[in-house]
Amino acid sequence: MRKWRTWLISFGMIAAFSLIVWRLYYIQIEATRSFTMRNQQVDLIRLAEERQREEMLLNSGRGAILDRHGERLAGGDDYHLLVFPQTRHLMKAKRQQFAQLASFIHMPLTQLESQLAQIRFPGLLSGPAGEEIVLSQADKEQIHRLQLPGVMVVRSDYRMSINHPAQQVLGRLVQNPGLMKSWYPEQVASGKWTPDSHLGVTGIEAAFEPFLHGNQEERLVYTTMGSGLPLIGGGMKRTTSRAGNDEHPYTVVTTLDKELQLRVEQILRQENVQDGAVVVQDVASGDVLAMASRPAVRKGVHENQPWDNRALLETVPGSIFKTVVALAALEQGIVKPDTVFHCDGELEQAQLTDDKHGGHGRQTFAEAYADSCNVVMGMVAQKLGAERLEAYAKQLGLAQEVLWSGKVFHDEHFTQLPQEQKGMVFAKTTPKNDPGVMAQTGIGQRDVRVTPLQAANMVTALFHQGKPLKPRVVKEIRDETGRVVYQFKPQVLPGAKPLRPETIQAMKQMMRLVVVKGTARSVAGTTWSLAAKTGTAQIGLDKKRYNKWMIGFGPFERPQVAISVVLRNTSDSEDPRAKRVFRAVMEEIAKQKPTDEKEHVAKKQSAKK
Numbered sequence: 001m002r003k004w005r006t007w008l009i010s011f012g013m014i015a016a017f018s019l020i021v022w023r024l025y026y027i028q029i030e031a032t033r034s035f036t037m038r039n040q041q042v043d044l045i046r047l048a049e050e051r052q053r054e055e056m057l058l059n060s061g062r063g064a065i066l067d068r069h070g071e072r073l074a075g076g077d078d079y080h081l082l083v084f085p086q087t088r089h090l091m092k093a094k095r096q097q098f099a100q101l102a103s104f105i106h107m108p109l110t111q112l113e114s115q116l117a118q119i120r121f122p123g124l125l126s127g128p129a130g131e132e133i134v135l136s137q138a139d140k141e142q143i144h145r146l147q148l149p150g151v152m153v154v155r156s157d158y159r160m161s162i163n164h165p166a167q168q169v170l171g172r173l174v175q176n177p178g179l180m181k182s183w184y185p186e187q188v189a190s191g192k193w194t195p196d197s198h199l200g201v202t203g204i205e206a207a208f209e210p211f212l213h214g215n216q217e218e219r220l221v222y223t224t225m226g227s228g229l230p231l232i233g234g235g236m237k238r239t240t241s242r243a244g245n246d247e248h249p250y251t252v253v254t255t256l257d258k259e260l261q262l263r264v265e266q267i268l269r270q271e272n273v274q275d276g277a278v279v280v281q282d283v284a285s286g287d288v289l290a291m292a293s294r295p296a297v298r299k300g301v302h303e304n305q306p307w308d309n310r311a312l313l314e315t316v317p318g319s320i321f322k323t324v325v326a327l328a329a330l331e332q333g334i335v336k337p338d339t340v341f342h343c344d345g346e347l348e349q350a351q352l353t354d355d356k357h358g359g360h361g362r363q364t365f366a367e368a369y370a371d372s373c374n375v376v377m378g379m380v381a382q383k384l385g386a387e388r389l390e391a392y393a394k395q396l397g398l399a400q401e402v403l404w405s406g407k408v409f410h411d412e413h414f415t416q417l418p419q420e421q422k423g424m425v426f427a428k429t430t431p432k433n434d435p436g437v438m439a440q441t442g443i444g445q446r447d448v449r450v451t452p453l454q455a456a457n458m459v460t461a462l463f464h465q466g467k468p469l470k471p472r473v474v475k476e477i478r479d480e481t482g483r484v485v486y487q488f489k490p491q492v493l494p495g496a497k498p499l500r501p502e503t504i505q506a507m508k509q510m511m512r513l514v515v516v517k518g519t520a521r522s523v524a525g526t527t528w529s530l531a532a533k534t535g536t537a538q539i540g541l542d543k544k545r546y547n548k549w550m551i552g553f554g555p556f557e558r559p560q561v562a563i564s565v566v567l568r569n570t571s572d573s574e575d576p577r578a579k580r581v582f583r584a585v586m587e588e589i590a591k592q593k594p595t596d597e598k599e600h601v602a603k604k605q606s607a608k609k
Contacts, residue, residue: 055221056122057173058082058156058238060198061214062205063249065170067258068287068475072132074159074170075251079135081105081125081143082220083162084150086116097146104142105133115162121299122150122222124161129266131165132158154220165261168293168309169254169417169473171203184209192245202307204252204474206418211250211477215243248480255287255472260589264292267584271577276567277310278585279456283559285490286460286469290585291453312403314423314449315568318537319372320549321444323458326369326510327466328392329380330503337366337506343375350439352378355536369510370518372534374443381442386432389441390425396458397468397493398450399424404472404488416474416488423449444537452564455551459562462507462553466499467492512556520550522576523583527590528555532582536573548575550582554590561589 064075091098091113098116102109111128127133135143140153158164159173177195180188187193197217200206222236264278273294280290293310329335345359346352354360354374360367368376381389393399401420408414426432427447440446453471461468470491477486511531514520519534532552539545548567553559563585565578 054223055175055219055239057160057198057217058154058220059216059218060157060159060173061216061218061249062157062159062198063212063214064157064251065204065212066251066253067256067261068254068289069257070253071258072158073166073254073256073258074164075157077155077157079137079140079153080156080158080161081133081135082122082152082154082156083116083119083125084122084222085119086150088117090149091116094148097148100146101143101148101151104139105135107133119162122220123299124154124156124158126161126163129262130163131262132161155218163296165258165265166256166291167297168307168311169203169256169291171200171205171207172297172307173198173205174201175199176201187213192243192247194241194243197241197243202419203309203417204254207414207416208250208252208474208477212252214249215245215247217241250480250485251478251482252474253476253478254474255282255285255289256291257289260592261290261292263588264290264585265296267581267588268292268294269296271581271584273567273577273581275304275310275569276565276578277313277452278581279311279452279564280585280589281456281460281471281562283460283463283553283562286457286464286471287475288453288471288473289561291473309417309419310566310568311452312417312420314421314451315566316537316539316547317444317448317450317455318535318547318549319374319377319444320455320533320535320551320564321448321450322369322372322377322442322535323507323511323533323551324393324396324398325377325381325384325389325442326365327396327499327503327507328384328389329365330506331392331499332384332388334383335365335380337364337510339365341365341368341373341376341379343368343373345375347375347378347439350378350382350436352436352439352443366506366510366513367517369533370513370516372514372519378439378442382435382438384438384442386426386438386441389438393425395468395495395497396461396466397496398454398458400493402454402457402468402470402493404470404474404491406491408486408488416472420453421449421451423451423454444535452566455549455564455566456562459551459553459564461496462504463559464492465501466504467496469493508556511552515552520552520579522579523550523552523586526554526583526587528586529557530554530583530586531556534579538573539569545569545571546573546575548578550578552582554586560593561586 065073067073099109102112125133135153143153175196175198180195180199184193188195193213200209219239221239276294278292282289291311295304295306297306342362343354343359345354352374360371360373400422403416403420405415425448430447431437441448457468457471470493472488475488476484479485511533514532515524515530520532523530530552532550535549537547539547548570550565553562563582565582567578
């Protein structure tokens with residue numbers, strides 16, 4: 001009986017094994033073109049090929065996006081250099097050809113090799129500072145003769161380039177038929193747009209999708225290895241898709257200055273800023289001249305949400321919020337710049353200590369602001385009270401969306417950039433009558449949240465009677481002939497009220513004192529005389545991470561720009577990079593506009609004589 005049972009078990013195992021072998025043979029040999037899976041016939045060879053193929057958008061057919069001077073940020077149909085990831089072995093073996101390539105594109109060989117060694121996915125090559133490389137027909141022919149694997153010249157609208165400027169502002173394109181059908185059902189149902197065409201999901205590309213959407217796309221299909229990396233020369237082909245309409249996309253003209261935008265992003269890279277933002281705002285108009293966000297976008301890298309525009313995200317402001325406290329207290333007559341205080345380093349009833357051990361001693365209110373004294377600013381915030389402090393914060397453009405918004409054609413609630421956060425002063429459940437809460441709020445901690453755009457806009461408001469504007473990042477929309485079909489007229493924030501001239505003048509002088517004698521002395525001695533406010537915010541559960549801020553304007557005598565800088569989540573409370581970035585950006589702008597300030601100073605000196 002036992003022997004019979006053993007034979008039965010052995011036979012069963014052999015039969016099961018044979019069935020598995022037959023099934024594998026059937027799947028891999030007999031049924032590769034007609035395998036049944038979930039009641040559907042599946043071509044396994046084709047499925048395997050599809051899973052090893054990727055697409056790159058060469059030309060979206062979308063409308064152009066221009067800077068304030070008409071320089072192209074995206075769009076067009078020029079020759080660009082498409083490069084695949086290169087191994088160091090290949091670059092060494094073909095060094096002579098790569099040297100010739102570097103000369104064609106006017107780039108040092110070492111920089112070209114460095115860029116090629118870092119990329120992990122194919123893309124359009126940019127210059128060292130992110131500038132666009134446009135090639136001629138002659139360049140194309142010369143590069144083709146080099147016969148470099150994974151290097152080719154293609155016509156493209158430059159939207160899928162490596163190190164593209166203002167990536168987070170311009171926004172992200174994706175292919176998502178489900179989303180396309182959900183957001184634009186009429187266009188898809190009518191055949192006006194194809195479901196698999198690219199769709200803007202962030203930034204200007206998303207906000208202006210109805211104006212920018214193209215009716216023809218050209219893509220490059222290439223093969224990937226098992227690791228997901230592209231296979232150089234592996235069965236590449238171009239495909240074209242076209243929608244059933246001949247409408248031309250519109251052109252969007254931004255307020256950005258392309259040259260300044262590139263330089264600001266380069267400064268952030270040089271300072272190795274991993275998480276942060278810079279906003280440069282024109283004082284006269286309130287227009288955004290540059291808006292840079294870190295981390296930079298890299299294909300295949302999704303950690304830390306690189307497509308999130310940090311300039312529009314709220315975070316703890318720290319001592320830059322003392323500007324709100326100062327303006328409110330001056331306007332209410334609670335203090336004057338020369339009001340004397342004494343700081344012994346601690347505000348006991350609020351459990352608030354000062355950064356300076358032992359305190360600042362006897363000082364005026366202006367000096368307390370310049371030295372960023374926590375004790376004095378906490379005391380003043382307590383005198384102001386929660387209602388007045390929150391009201392002034394909102395009056396200065398905080399705790400609300402500030403970007404240009406309004407009716408555009410049939411859209412009643414159009415906004416130029418999606419995903420802008422509001423920030424706050426107090427959370428709903430916060431006990432506002434608590435002295436400790438008021439002191440912590442007065443130094444920009446506790447519940448306070450501010451975006452870099454709001455911070456720059458608050459400084460700009462000083463030059464508009466204290467009334468904040470609604471900053472523009474786009475100034476107009478044009479049709480295919482260049483005719484302006486819509487112009488975004490400047491706006492003032494609803495409910496904005498003017499401040500007394502004495503308040504504004506005192507605030508400007510106090511911000512200048514921060515640079516001359518206070519916490520921002522490291523930005524003194526620049527081409528322009530500057531005014532500023534520094535900020536360090538403690539963040540995280542253990543309060544051992546920091547936001548480093550710098551806001552200000554320049555030149556002091558005749559202001560042209562307001563700037564905000566934030567480095568988020570740094571480990572060093574004394575990190576000096578926010579000040580260095582602020583200074584470098586101001587110096588860059590001063591280089592672009594050197595004569596205006598010199599003429600102004602010369603006129604003042606002549607008038608004195």
